[in-house]
Amino acid sequence: xxxxxxxxxxxxxxxxxxxxxxxxxxxxxxxxxxxxxxxxxxxxxxxxxxxxxxxxxxxxxxxxxxxxxxxxxxxxxxxxxxxxxxxxxxxxxxxxxxxxxxxxxxxxxxxxxxxxxxxxxxxxxxxxxxxxxxxxxxxxxxxxxxxxxxxxxxxxxxxxxxxxxxxxxxxxxxxxxxxxxxxxxxxxxxxxxxxxxxxxxxxxxxxxxxxxxxxxxxxxxxxxxxxxxxxxxxxxxxxxxxxxxxxxxxxxxxxxxxxxxxxxxxxxxxxxxxxxxxxxxxxxxxxxxxxxxxxxxxxxxxxxxxxxxxxxxxxxxxxxxxxxxxxxxxxxxxxxxxxxxxxxxxxxxxxxxxxxx
Amino acid sequence: xxxxxxxxxxxxxxxxxxxxxxxxxxxxxxxxxxxxxxxxxxxxxxxxxxxxxxxxxxxxxxxxxxxxxxxxxxxxxxxxxxxxxxxxxxxxxxxxxxxxxxxxxxxxxxxxxxxxxxxxxxxxxxxxxxxxxxxxxxxxxxxxxxxxxxxxxxxxxxxxxxxxxxxxxxxxxxxxxxxxxxxxxxxxxxxxxxxxxxxxxxxxxxxxxxxxxxxxxxxxxxxxxxxxxxxxxxxxxxxxxxxxxxxxxxxxxxxxxxxxxxxxxxxxxxxxxxxxxxxxxxxxxxxxxxxxxxxxxxxxxxxxxxxxxxxxxxxxxxxxxxxxxxxxxxxxxxxxxxxxxxxxxxxxxxxxxxxxxxxxxxxxxxxxxxxxxxx
Numbered sequence: 001x002x003x004x005x006x007x008x009x010x011x012x013x014x015x016x017x018x019x020x021x022x023x024x025x026x027x028x029x030x031x032x033x034x035x036x037x038x039x040x041x042x043x044x045x046x047x048x049x050x051x052x053x054x055x056x057x058x059x060x061x062x063x064x065x066x067x068x069x070x071x072x073x074x075x076x077x078x079x080x081x082x083x084x085x086x087x088x089x090x091x092x093x094x095x096x097x098x099x100x101x102x103x104x105x106x107x108x109x110x111x112x113x114x115x116x117x118x119x120x121x122x123x124x125x126x127x128x129x130x131x132x133x134x135x136x137x138x139x140x141x142x143x144x145x146x147x148x149x150x151x152x153x154x155x156x157x158x159x160x161x162x163x164x165x166x167x168x169x170x171x172x173x174x175x176x177x178x179x180x181x182x183x184x185x186x187x188x189x190x191x192x193x194x195x196x197x198x199x200x201x202x203x204x205x206x207x208x209x210x211x212x213x214x215x216x217x218x219x220x221x222x223x224x225x226x227x228x229x230x231x232x233x234x235x236x237x238x239x240x241x242x243x244x245x246x247x248x249x250x251x252x253x254x255x256x257x258x259x260x261x262x263x264x265x266x267x268x269x270x271x272x273x274x275x276x277x278x279x280x281x282x283x284x285x286x287x288x289x290x291x292x293x294x295x296x297x298x299x300x301x302x303x304x305x306x307x308x309x310x311x312x313x314x315x316x317x318x319x320x321x322x323x324x325x326x327x328x329x330x331x332x333x334x335x336x337x338x339x340x341x342x343x344x345x346x347x348x349x350x351x352x353x354x355x356x357x
Numbered sequence: 358x359x360x361x362x363x364x365x366x367x368x369x370x371x372x373x374x375x376x377x378x379x380x381x382x383x384x385x386x387x388x389x390x391x392x393x394x395x396x397x398x399x400x401x402x403x404x405x406x407x408x409x410x411x412x413x414x415x416x417x418x419x420x421x422x423x424x425x426x427x428x429x430x431x432x433x434x435x436x437x438x439x440x441x442x443x444x445x446x447x448x449x450x451x452x453x454x455x456x457x458x459x460x461x462x463x464x465x466x467x468x469x470x471x472x473x474x475x476x477x478x479x480x481x482x483x484x485x486x487x488x489x490x491x492x493x494x495x496x497x498x499x500x501x502x503x504x505x506x507x508x509x510x511x512x513x514x515x516x517x518x519x520x521x522x523x524x525x526x527x528x529x530x531x532x533x534x535x536x537x538x539x540x541x542x543x544x545x546x547x548x549x550x551x552x553x554x555x556x557x558x559x560x561x562x563x564x565x566x567x568x569x570x571x572x573x574x575x576x577x578x579x580x581x582x583x584x585x586x587x588x589x590x591x592x593x594x595x596x597x598x599x600x601x602x603x604x605x606x607x608x609x610x611x612x613x614x615x616x617x618x619x620x621x622x623x624x625x626x627x628x629x630x631x632x633x634x635x636x637x638x639x640x641x642x643x644x645x646x647x648x649x650x651x652x653x654x655x656x657x658x659x660x661x662x663x664x665x666x667x668x669x670x671x672x673x674x675x676x677x678x679x680x681x682x683x684x685x686x687x688x689x690x691x692x693x694x695x696x697x698x699x700x701x702x703x704x705x706x707x708x709x710x711x712x713x714x715x716x717x718x719x720x721x722x723x724x725x726x727x728x729x730x731x732x
Contacts, residue, residue, distance in 0.1 A: 004686055008722055011692035022699060025466040035698050207475065260726070275358055281475075282708070328729035329721050339581045340367035341404015342726070343718040349697040350453060 012331070019043050033244030034348035057252070058177055059100040059239065062170055071106030073097055074165035080355045082125065082159055084203040086196075086215030090132030092291055092357055093162040095220045096242065098140050102222040103238035103294060105176050105229060106168030108140055113147040113164050118157035129160065140220040142166070172229055178256035180236045186303035187261060187323035188296040190224060190316045191217070192269040193246055194288035198277045200356045209280065211273035219292030224315040232306035234299030241293050242357055247286035247345045249295045250323075250333045258330045263323035263345065266338045286335075287348050289356045297325065364580030365403070373585040374408040380592035387413045388544060389591055390681050392534060393551035394421030394709025395579050401718035403581040413588065416543075416681035417711035419533045419637065420551050422498040423450045424679060424703040424710045427635045428667035430526055431456030434495050437524060437660045438469040444487065446480040447495040449473045450707045455700055457667040477509035477523070484513075484521035493656045495524045501553040503527040503645060504618035507625035510647070510654050524656035525646050528632065530554050531562055532643035538570045542682050547591040549584065550576035552606045557622075559614025563602045571600055578606040625651055633666060635703050636676025675702035678711055685715040692716055 001009070019039040029036035046055055053061045060073035077093045098108045113133060117126065137144050195217040202209055221240060229235060239249040246268070254261045263286075270278075270285045278285045292315065298306045303321060310316030333345040381387070391397060397417045400406065406415070419425060431454055438445035438461070445461075452461045452473060465471045470490075474480050477494050484492035496506040506523060513521045530551055537543060550563055555576045563574050573594040577587035587605045594601060604610055625648060632644030647655040656662075669675065672690045677683040685691055685704070695701040697713055704710035708717075 005722060007686045007692065008720060011720060014693045023463070023466075025463070027462045027466045029462065039698070206479070260729075272358055275361075279358070279361060326729060328726050332721055334721065334726065337365075337403045338362075338367070339365045339403040339405075340370055341407040341581070342723070343401060343404045344721055346717050346720075350449070 015331075028354050029350055032348065032350065032354065033242075033248055034350070036349070038347065056177065056179075057256075058104065060104040060106065062104055062106070069170040071101045071104040071168045071170055072165070073100040074163065075100060076161065076163040077357055078158070078161050078355050079200065079357050080158060081200075081203055082129070084216055085199055087218040088129055088132050089160065089162055090129035091136050091218045093164045094133045094136035094140075095218050095291060096357060097164040097166040098136075098142060098220040098222060099240040099292075099294070101166050101168035102220070102225045103176070103240050104168070104170065105172060105174045105225065105238070106170045107226070108142040108166055108168040108220070108222055111137060111142055111144045111164050111166045113144050113162065115147070115149045116157055116161040117149065117151050118159055119151060119154040121159055126160065129162070136220065140222055174229060174235070176235065176237055178237050178239075178253040181253050181257040181259055181297045181325055182236075183259055183325055183327045184300045185236060185297050185325040186300050186321055187250070187263065187325065188298065188303070188307055188310065188319060188321050189241070189246060189269065190221070190294045190296065190310050191318040192271045192274070193241065193290050193293055194270060194274040194278065194285040196291040197245070197288035197356050198274045202277065207281070209277060211277065214271070214273050217290050217292035219315055221292060221294055221315060224310065224313045225294075227313055228296065228306060228309045231309045232298055232302040234302030235296060235306065236299065237297040239295045241290045241295055243289050244348065245285070245287040245289055246295055247284070247333065248347060250345065251347050253297060254333050255331050260326045260329045260331075261323055261333045262326060263333065263335050265335050267320055267322045269318045269320045286345060291357065300324075361580070364578070364582045366582065369582055370408055370585060373582065373589055376589050377408070377413070377585065377592060378410050380589065380596050381410055381412050382596070385412065387546045387592070387595075388416050389413065389547050389549060389588060390416040390418045390537070390545050391549040391577070391584070392418040392420045392530065393549075393553065394424065394707065394711075395553060396549055396551075396577065396584060397421070397711050397714050398709050399579050399581055399584060401714040405581050405584055406719075408585060409588070416545065417678070417685070418681055419537065419634070419679040420499065420530060420554070421704070421707050421709040421711070422502070422528070423454055423707035424675065425528060425533075425634045425637070426451075426454060426497060426526060426703060427633045428456050428669065429633065429665050431460070432458060432667060433662040433664060434524055435461065435464050435469070436662055437493055437656055438464055438471050440491070440660060442489070442491050443470065444483060444490050444492045445469065445471045445495060446474045446483060446492060447471065448475075448497065450709075451495060451497065453700065453706045454703055455706075477506050478512070481509050481513055481518065481521055484518055488520060491520050491522070493522050493524055495526065497526045499528055499530045499551070499554050500557040500622070503622045503626065504557060507621040510625050510651055511621065513654060514651070519653075522654045522656040522659050523647065525626065527626065527645040528634070529643055529645065532640045533634065533637065534566065536637060536640055537680055538566065538572070540680055540682070543680060545572060545681070546595065547572050548574040549587050549591070550574045550602070552576060552578050552583070552610060555606065555610040555614065557615050557618045560602050560604050560610065560612050561614070567600045567602055573600045573603070575603045575605050576610055578609065636669065636679045638676075670701050673702040675704045678702075678704050685712040688712065692720065
């Protein structure tokens with residue numbers, strides 16, 4: 001083995017060790033969805049709660065209750081600004097939780113909604129947020145049935161934070177999860193990536209950039225998942241590509257299943273306006289959040305019908321096959337660049353876009 | 358996308374790769390240093406090494422602005438940030454650079470008001486918007502970024518802004534290249550010249566490299582085809598027995614540079630007698646400070662900074678990596694004790710740092726992967 005290979009082996013061993021939380025204080029990186037978030041969750045929360053359902057680290061827990069299988073999830077929203085092209089924190093808070101249920105194969109049923117509101121916040125804005133939540137839940141056939149409200153002093157919050165929890169029913173006999181992914185599977189995305197993250201960044205207005213055609217992609221993915229599972233029983237794993245983007249999801253899958261994921265850069269659908277903003281800002285679109293797009297890993301034999309099912313649906317317009325799962329290199333995601341070279345796509349360390357959801 | 362895809366065309370890359378392979382003299386090995394961290398980033402991000410024959414090694418140079426900032430200057434900046442009413446602004450890359458007492462991110466978590474900006478003008482805008490605060494911009498970078506700092510200061514003075522200052526850490530590239538050429542432990546066959554710096558200083562100043570040190574230099578752009586093209590041009594020079602300064606990046610760089618940008622720098626800044634570079638030590642006339650005339654905008658004069666030299670951690674071999682003597686993975690702590698999450702050295706922090714670029718993009722067993730996926 002060459003000296004370089006020995007070093008790489010040593011690093012791979014070091015990375016397999018359980019992460020240790022070294023920081024004495026929380027930094028913004030702990031909320032970014034990358035390595036620091038993963039370390040925080042594994043070294044602090046998993047350690048404290050010690051539950052096998054939680055340890056799966058899926059977007060939802062699937063619970064057996066009598067003959068029923070119930071999916072259960074929760075999500076908090078701190079997006080800034082609260083209103084942006086294509087939606088508001090209310091749409092995100094409902095769709096985000098519905099999607100965490102949907103990617104577990106669950107038909108969304110009921111939601112809770114909790115609000116932390118800052119003293120002085122405009123009631124008209126709160127009304128707009130609530131109306132958006134009602135509309136989003138309605139469109140998905142889900143009901144908001146319980147909630148809570150807290151008000152904090154001026155300066156102790158940033159307008160309004162929303163937390164939702166949701167339950168749904170897994171009606172089909174499917175078990176989806178990153179650990180079930182295996183060599184030979186195909187990797188699809190359900191549409192162009194990065195719209196939401198770049199929309200938010202531009203909406204903040206501190207970059208003097210504008211893209212007229214760009215809207216957040218926030219949407220409930222259940223109708224798309226429902227169609228997909230109907231025609232493609234070989235679906236192994238679904239994830240909505242929120243914070244950390246497609247790259248983070250693929251890394252979680254590669255680690256959980258100890259497989260190598262190879263992505264073709266040229267096949268990844270990205271709108272020109274998103275790509276342009278990313279080029280200017282030095283951001284890789286693979287890490288930019290979406291709020292209505294998912295990564296689908298499906299048995300290679302089912303890749304064609306799965307892609308066809310996605311493409312037929314309005315929510316899956318622009319869906320594409322972007323990569324393949326193999327045995328090498330275990331636990332890593334590789335990108336074949338458009339230029340024809342190969343490189344790693346790792347978890348992000350820092351956070352290029354804080355508070356996008 | 359126009360103006361990007363043209364410079365990433367795989368068919369042209371294959372043509373250049375064929376030319377490069379044909380120009381390599383059998384049995385000879387070549388080491389070319391890309392001076393600029395932007396090049397290092399491009400090389401790894403696009404997987405350019407896949408196109409180069411094994412006889413060619415690209416050696417990563419010192420041109421990474423964040424990498425060369427010594428720990429003492431990070432501590433000085435944190436000291437400024439801790440003063441009452443101060444908002445310290447910096448480029449995003451600086452946030453994770455470790456000083457003697459943690460990084461800006463740590464200081465921020467402990468209550469310091471440190472903000473990321475994309476340009477010094479944004480920092481000035483912040484100062485206008487917060488007349489009750491003292492806004493300090495931590496200026497870093499080579500001749501590429503120095504003009505924007507200088508112009509911002511000229512603006513600030515013209516507008517009479519009184520709550521804005523600059524903590525100047527600008528460095529100049531030529532003394533660093535000279536230090537590398539003087540170093541006995543490195544054998545190089547040529548240089549990929551720094552494209553962005555050259556948009557300002559032009560090509561003429563590199564003549565000493567060809568004349569005194571006998572090494573060819575090709576100023577190169579930052580798209581992957583630029584790098585391959587520049588390598589081909591270096592091989593062409595060596596093959597034809599020429600040793601010249603050549604400009605591959607003609608779409609942005611002129612022979613004489615940007616006179617107005619240089620003038621802005623010289624109006625506002627002057628050379629320091631010496632400056633410490635991380636890992637490289639003190640280099641004479643290698644950095645810029647504000648002229649006396651701009652004392653009212655000089656954070657080094659407005660705040661009493663400790664100015665203490667902090668020795669690099671013993672295990673850190675950033676200096677060797679910056680000089681191109683060690684490849685990133687040859688450093689003792691690479692990838693185990695020193696990672697992008699918990700960097701010991703600066704080269705592991707910036708996206709332009711050789712260690713970070715290799716760790717983030719190149720840390721895989723290339724041959725094994727190629728074999729598995731072509732089977």
